[in-house]
Amino acid sequence: MTEFLQQLVNGLSLGAIYALIALGYTMVYGVLRFINFAHSEVFMVGAMIAWKLGQYLPNGTLWGGLVVLAAAMAGCAVLGVTIERLVYRPLRGTATLNVLITAIGVSLLLQSVFQHPRVFGATPQLFPAVFPSKNFTFGGLAISSNQLVVITVAALLIVVLQLVIFRTRMGRAMRAVALNPSAAQLVGVNLNAVISFTFALGSALAGAGGVLYALNYPSVEPLMGVMPGLKAFVAAVLGGIGSIPGAALGGLILGTIETLVGGSATLSTYKDAIAFAVLIFILLCRPTGLLGRAATEKV
Amino acid sequence: MLTVTNLSVSYGAINAVDGVSFAVPAGAIVTLIGGNGAGKTTTLRALSGLLRARGGSVTFDSADITRLPPHEIVACGLGHVPEGRMIFANLTVDENLAMGAYLQRDRQRIAESRDYVFGIFPRLAERLRQSAGTLSGGEQQMLAIGRALMGRPKFLMLDEPSLGLAPRLVGTIFDQIQEINRSHGLTILLVEQNARLALEVSSHAHVLETGRIVISGPSTELRTDPRLKTAYLG
Numbered sequence: 161m162t163e164f165l166q167q168l169v170n171g172l173s174l175g176a177i178y179a180l181i182a183l184g185y186t187m188v189y190g191v192l193r194f195i196n197f198a199h200s201e202v203f204m205v206g207a208m209i210a211w212k213l214g215q216y217l218p219n220g221t222l223w224g225g226l227v228v229l230a231a232a233m234a235g236c237a238v239l240g241v242t243i244e245r246l247v248y249r250p251l252r253g254t255a256t257l258n259v260l261i262t263a264i265g266v267s268l269l270l271q272s273v274f275q276h277p278r279v280f281g282a283t284p285q286l287f288p289a290v291f292p293s294k295n296f297t298f299g300g301l302a303i304s305s306n307q308l309v310v311i312t313v314a315a316l317l318i319v320v321l322q323l324v325i326f327r328t329r330m331g332r333a334m335r336a337v338a339l340n341p342s343a344a345q346l347v348g349v350n351l352n353a354v355i356s357f358t359f360a361l362g363s364a365l366a367g368a369g370g371v372l373y374a375l376n377y378p379s380v381e382p383l384m385g386v387m388p389g390l391k392a393f394v395a396a397v398l399g400g401i402g403s404i405p406g407a408a409l410g411g412l413i414l415g416t417i418e419t420l421v422g423g424s425a426t427l428s429t430y431k432d433a434i435a436f437a438v439l440i441f442i443l444l445c446r447p448t449g450l451l452g453r454a455a456t457e458k459v
Numbered sequence: 460m461l462t463v464t465n466l467s468v469s470y471g472a473i474n475a476v477d478g479v480s481f482a483v484p485a486g487a488i489v490t491l492i493g494g495n496g497a498g499k500t501t502t503l504r505a506l507s508g509l510l511r512a513r514g515g516s517v518t519f520d521s522a523d524i525t526r527l528p529p530h531e532i533v534a535c536g537l538g539h540v541p542e543g544r545m546i547f548a549n550l551t552v553d554e555n556l557a558m559g560a561y562l563q564r565d566r567q568r569i570a571e572s573r574d575y576v577f578g579i580f581p582r583l584a585e586r587l588r589q590s591a592g593t594l595s596g597g598e599q600q601m602l603a604i605g606r607a608l609m610g611r612p613k614f615l616m617l618d619e620p621s622l623g624l625a626p627r628l629v630g631t632i633f634d635q636i637q638e639i640n641r642s643h644g645l646t647i648l649l650v651e652q653n654a655r656l657a658l659e660v661s662s663h664a665h666v667l668e669t670g671r672i673v674i675s676g677p678s679t680e681l682r683t684d685p686r687l688k689t690a691y692l693g
């Protein structure tokens with residue numbers, strides 16, 4: 161039982177990271193109807209920024225950790241907005257497939273740039289302990305301060321995101337664009353501003369995800385975004401692509417399943433296979449994902 | 460109030476609108492009529508900035524709005540009730556109206572606009588909490604018009620407001636359109652396939668065929684024009 165609870169805690173902290181990344185996929189899909197495959201590299205860049213900055217700040221302090229986290233989020237927001245502005249915007253209005261392939265191109269470009277020895281190189285590097293690290297035990301449960309940081313930060317960010325989307329003018333504009341971009345423009349919504357804002361928000365969350373992921377691992381390397389990015393994409397689809405609560409739920413479910421299966425001695429080699437099998441099963445039962453809505457076609 | 464000069468719009472190689480010129484004087488109701496694919500919707504979408512003009516110019520209140528993005532055109536006071544209504548289906552009636560006032564900052568004025576819209580379409584007031592996608596076709600059309608009015612336009616473009624409505628409802632909607640024009644001096648550009656109806660409410664009309672204006676004149680004259688009789692008034 162304790163063993164199960166232990167895995168559940170581990171799973172939730174992994175799932176919270178998937179959730180943070182999945183939110184970016186789902187928000188961009190909501191406003192632009194395309195999958196930003198470069199999102200996983202934004203996540204990687206977030207971890208890289210934190211890695212670099214962590215070398216200059218005193219480690220093991222809460223304020224230091226928060227500064228690193230904020231810097232990574234800000235850096236990623238700028239990166240996301242820049243990618244959209246320079247690459248996706250000129251292609252807007254062309255076939256979705258073109259944009260998807262371009263997104264994969266951006267993704268490979270960022271990986272290669274960071275693999276260059278002058279930038280980072282291919283060898284994984286140790287990620288500094290930017291937050292204080294302690295281990296707590298509750299009953300038989302071992303919980304690390306890093307896990308607490310992950311769960312708290314992720315939960316706070318998701319709450320803030322909800323407030324932004326449901327309580328601010330920009331959030332209303334985002335929802336309107338997701339429902340019908342032409343109609344949103346006809347009531348005065350600035351489409352480009354909404355799209356930039358969406359990329360900033362989604363990328364900042366991915367940056368936070370990158371820092372939290374690296375904190376737990378703890379190492380960074382240019383290809384570190386690939387698997388978590390793929391899992392988060394799966395989580396977004398699982399929850400219903402375009403649905404924000406869906407992305408959060410999908411991330412938590414996927415992280416938990418993966419950890420529970422990984423914790424069992426007999427099944428651990430199959431953890432990814434089982435996680436994806438669950439996805440396929442859920443999508444067979446609910447093709448629009450757990451919280452997704454059937455697309456209401458514009459008439 | 461609105462002057463369109465030599466407007467051309469194309470989709471790739473297809474010229475959907477090809478050198479169209481007309482003017483809408485302040486306070487008037489002007490109509491564009493024409494059959495399927497004539498280029499009416501394309502013209503309106505170019506006027507509100509949703510489509511980029513390939514050539515020509517649009518001036519509104521003596522300002523050149525040809526290259527402005529849609530949100531700036533809306534801010535100039537141009538409202539557009541699009542073809543197919545395009546209401547926000549998953550939002551409630553109330554939220555749709557609130558979205559219509561997206562650029563309005565003054566709460567007092569927004570409240571006035573709501574009262575005004577409910578005065579015209581009392582049905583909307585009864586259905587505030589209903590999800591807009593579940594409204595009937597006629598109610599959705601009322602909502603689409605109401606949403607545009609919430610933006611306090613000086614000039615309103617309506618794209619086939621009669622489409623898919625029962626004849627009695629069409630009558631109601633058109634009465635309200637005339638009423639909005641009379642009581643608030645709102646200038647209206649009306650696109651219709653139902654030429655008889657459009658000529659009844661408008662002062663001037665332009666007939667569009669394959670992207671060009673082929674007949675123009677006062678609506679009273681066009682009502683009896685033999686050229687319209689065969690093709691549009693059947």
Ligand SMILES: Nc1ncnc2c1ncn2[C@@H]1O[C@H](COP(=O)(O)OP(=O)(O)OP(=O)(O)O)[C@@H](O)[C@H]1O
Binds near residue numbers: 494498499500501
């Ligand atoms: N997105 C598009 N891509 C390519 N061609 C288009 C597009 N939209 C419209 N067209 C073409 O442009 C022409 C004009 O279309 P438009 O929608 O303006 O006609 P309309 O006068 O509004 O017709 P209706 O009364 O049927 O609504 C048509 O030939 C149509 O096929």
Ligand SMILES: [Mg+2]
Binds near residue numbers: 500501542
């Ligand atoms: Mg049309």
